[in-house]
Amino acid sequence: MELWGRMLWALLSGPGRRGSTRGWAFSSWQPQPPLAGLSSAIELVSHWTGVFEKRGIPEARESSEYIVAHVLGAKTFQSLRPALWTQPLTSQQLQCIRELSSRRLQRMPVQYILGEWDFQGLSLRMVPPVFIPRPETEELVEWVLEEVAQRSHAVGSPGSPLILEVGCGSGAISLSLLSQLPQSRVIAVDKREAAISLTHENAQRLRLQDRIWIIHLDMTSERSWTHLPWGPMDLIVSNPPYVFHQDMEQLAPEIRSYEDPAALDGGEEGMDIITHILALAPRLLKDSGSIFLEVDPRHPELVSSWLQSRPDLYLNLVAVRRDFCGRPRFLHIRRSGP
Numbered sequence: 001m002e003l004w005g006r007m008l009w010a011l012l013s014g015p016g017r018r019g020s021t022r023g024w025a026f027s028s029w030q031p032q033p034p035l036a037g038l039s040s041a042i043e044l045v046s047h048w049t050g051v052f053e054k055r056g057i058p059e060a061r062e063s064s065e066y067i068v069a070h071v072l073g074a075k076t077f078q079s080l081r082p083a084l085w086t087q088p089l090t091s092q093q094l095q096c097i098r099e100l101s102s103r104r105l106q107r108m109p110v111q112y113i114l115g116e117w118d119f120q121g122l123s124l125r126m127v128p129p130v131f132i133p134r135p136e137t138e139e140l141v142e143w144v145l146e147e148v149a150q151r152s153h154a155v156g157s158p159g160s161p162l163i164l165e166v167g168c169g170s171g172a173i174s175l176s177l178l179s180q181l182p183q184s185r186v187i188a189v190d191k192r193e194a195a196i197s198l199t200h201e202n203a204q205r206l207r208l209q210d211r212i213w214i215i216h217l218d219m220t221s222e223r224s225w226t227h228l229p230w231g232p233m234d235l236i237v238s239n240p241p242y243v244f245h246q247d248m249e250q251l252a253p254e255i256r257s258y259e260d261p262a263a264l265d266g267g268e269e270g271m272d273i274i275t276h277i278l279a280l281a282p283r284l285l286k287d288s289g290s291i292f293l294e295v296d297p298r299h300p301e302l303v304s305s306w307l308q309s310r311p312d313l314y315l316n317l318v319a320v321r322r323d324f325c326g327r328p329r330f331l332h333i334r335r336s337g338p
């Protein structure tokens, strides 16, 4: 699973992918010839890997393995019982693999094809165009958990920590925090109806619905914040849209054709939603409350100088963390004043 997420990020920042591929992504698909003689899982993986490679589909082997494993009822090919690798598949299973593979040929991300994906050990439903959670974001969640563990004297009481997530998407961050912090409560907001309903669905699936308020709200609208059910917050967490607008056209076809641009486009310097969160934070946070953000590697410096220009907010950038590729991608900002 991790590999796929890494690939997505690599495409997001990778060179040489300018120009629209939307047209060819859809028009290049031709009906496949019958798979005469192919019947076992191993043969199908190798057949579809070859087809994907020929059509330039990234992560060809991983894609075909996930699809075949999914149709056989497993999460990964490696977790399939070895007996199933060579056993003949039914014609219904063959047809299903063909249909799912044709979606991959149209550059649909595997997470949407399968309709579910794991995040922090939770199985979440995935529905386009709601943003697919990336493995980097698991590192953000782990950092928040470390902070809560360190401040357990302050936030360990029933109902705490109280956490606000801005831009909940599928609910990945909120639900994994709730599942690992049994006393916590979360307010999760998103401006997209599709994200709100997917977070509701995932909360129900995981039986975490009792400690989460899911609110359909555009955080840039002033009036939205007057009726929050709980507050003030111990923590604000967000993986906001932070892609620099001019980088949007370089995104991989998987991202551009299927994920909501509003989940990605952070404006000219990727700071539009970040600065809204920071400007709002003093009104929502407890005295020494914290903000944890996932950002672009250029943002630690930009955020630091933006905060220096806003001493009235009493917010300090207290730490920057690197992701598994060594890029500075996570910020911890603390409120330290009135």
Ligand SMILES: C[S@@+](CC[C@H](N)C(=O)[O-])C[C@H]1O[C@@H](n2cnc3c(N)ncnc32)[C@H](O)[C@@H]1O
Binding pocket: 131, 132, 133, 134, 137, 166, 167, 168, 169, 170, 171, 172, 173, 189, 190, 191, 192, 195, 217, 218, 219, 220, 239, 240, 241, 242, 260, 262, 263, 264, 273
């Ligand atoms: C990068 S996605 C993160 C989704 C999820 N937290 C995750 O990490 O998988 C950003 C999310 O912010 C939401 N969003 C964008 N602008 C917003 C706004 N003004 N108010 C509330 N949510 C917003 C998008 O709809 C999207 O779901």
